[in-house]
Amino acid sequence: MSRDRDVVLSVQGLKKDFGKVHALKGIDLQLERPGVYGFLGPNGAGKTTTFKIISGLISASAGTVSICGSDIRTEKREALSNLGILFDSPAFYPYLTGKENLEVFAKWTGLDSGKEIDSLLDMVGLARALDRKTGEYSWGMKRRLGIASCLLGDPKLMILDEPTNGLDPAGIADIRRLLPQLAGDSDRVIMLSSHRMDEVDQICDHVTIINEGEIVASGDTEELSRPKAVVNIICGDSLKAASILGNIEGIESVDRTGRDRLSVLSPGMPAATINTLLVEAGIEVRQVMENRETLEEIFFRLTGEGKNEE
Ligand SMILES: Nc1ncnc2c1ncn2[C@@H]1O[C@H](COP(=O)(O)OP(=O)(O)OP(=O)(O)O)[C@@H](O)[C@H]1O
Numbered sequence: 001m002s003r004d005r006d007v008v009l010s011v012q013g014l015k016k017d018f019g020k021v022h023a024l025k026g027i028d029l030q031l032e033r034p035g036v037y038g039f040l041g042p043n044g045a046g047k048t049t050t051f052k053i054i055s056g057l058i059s060a061s062a063g064t065v066s067i068c069g070s071d072i073r074t075e076k077r078e079a080l081s082n083l084g085i086l087f088d089s090p091a092f093y094p095y096l097t098g099k100e101n102l103e104v105f106a107k108w109t110g111l112d113s114g115k116e117i118d119s120l121l122d123m124v125g126l127a128r129a130l131d132r133k134t135g136e137y138s139w140g141m142k143r144r145l146g147i148a149s150c151l152l153g154d155p156k157l158m159i160l161d162e163p164t165n166g167l168d169p170a171g172i173a174d175i176r177r178l179l180p181q182l183a184g185d186s187d188r189v190i191m192l193s194s195h196r197m198d199e200v201d202q203i204c205d206h207v208t209i210i211n212e213g214e215i216v217a218s219g220d221t222e223e224l225s226r227p228k229a230v231v232n233i234i235c236g237d238s239l240k241a242a243s244i245l246g247n248i249e250g251i252e253s254v255d256r257t258g259r260d261r262l263s264v265l266s267p268g269m270p271a272a273t274i275n276t277l278l279v280e281a282g283i284e285v286r287q288v289m290e291n292r293e294t295l296e297e298i299f300f301r302l303t304g305e306g307k308n309e310e
């Protein structure tokens with residue numbers, strides 16, 4: 001059990017309706033420091049909506065959000081003092097340098113930035129560009145400047161909405177390298193949203209998968225991405241086979257994938273055991289194949305992505 005001081009973000013029962021659209025249907029999150037958390041979901045899942053509510057930009061239809069123990073509605077100033085958030089790329093003044101832009105940012109937010117700005121720009125790899133006008137910055141440099149602006153005031157919680165969106169492969173690699181460093185051994189929690197499985201797998205220690213406003217899985221990235229065994233079976237009476245296997249403890253799900261085909265998810269049960277169970281029940285088994293499910297397949301299975309034609 002963790003101490004309360006380690007809980008940087010607590011979201012409970014968060015709901016958001018936009019007219020008839022139920023964008024969030026009861027989201028719970030508990031983020032503890034230090035850590036890098038991934039918020040993974042397909043387009044329209046509710047990631048940005050969740051982040052907007054966390055940052056107080058829009059209000060929830062139901063539920064609560066607290067940042068370092070302060071409620072975003074009743075103690076907004078205190079809550080926001082612990083939050084740095086980046087949606088897309090913030091608008092910078094193109095005729096000011098990177099450093100000057102951050103100074104303006106700091107003034108707006110009432111921060112006494114002092115030397116902090118130079119070291120922040122260094123941290124995000126912009127030390128050599130701090131005196132260049134941001135109008136000359138590449139997308140990747142602007143994104144890094146955005147990340148630096150989030151770090152002003154040394155917030156305990158940093159939220160980045162699709163931080164690698166729109167970057168070229170080199171820019172993506174850059175940001176992917178930078179983020180774990182920023183969380184590093186500091187006391188900070190970073191939460192980033194993404195619809196890229198490989199990205200979350202690479203950067204984050206924890207992952208929460210959201211689909212259609214609901215959390216469908218959450219946990220340690222390594223644990224969640226540990227391949228699960230899927231056993232594909234070709235057999236005689238697949239209806240009867242499905243009903244037999246569906247009642248066996250240890251078998252998570254049974255899907256009929258064709259007239260004579262079944263796909264069985266069984267985290268702990270070897271394919272040979274399933275074969276024996278069917279044969280003993282008098283079912284003609286023609287083929288049993290064990291496949292390992294990748295994190296990507298888990299995501300697709302949980303979100304139903306790829307099944308439905310858009
Ligand atoms: N201002 C709004 N008015 C009406 N519906 C909205 C509004 N903002 C979001 N929605 C709806 O809420 C749902 C969640 O949208 P959201 O932008 O949070 O998804 P997302 O996970 O960030 O998707 P993406 O990966 O495309 O950025 C969608 O169905 C969207 O159409």
Ligand SMILES: [Mg+2]
Pocket residue numbers: 047048049161
């Ligand atoms: Mg979004």
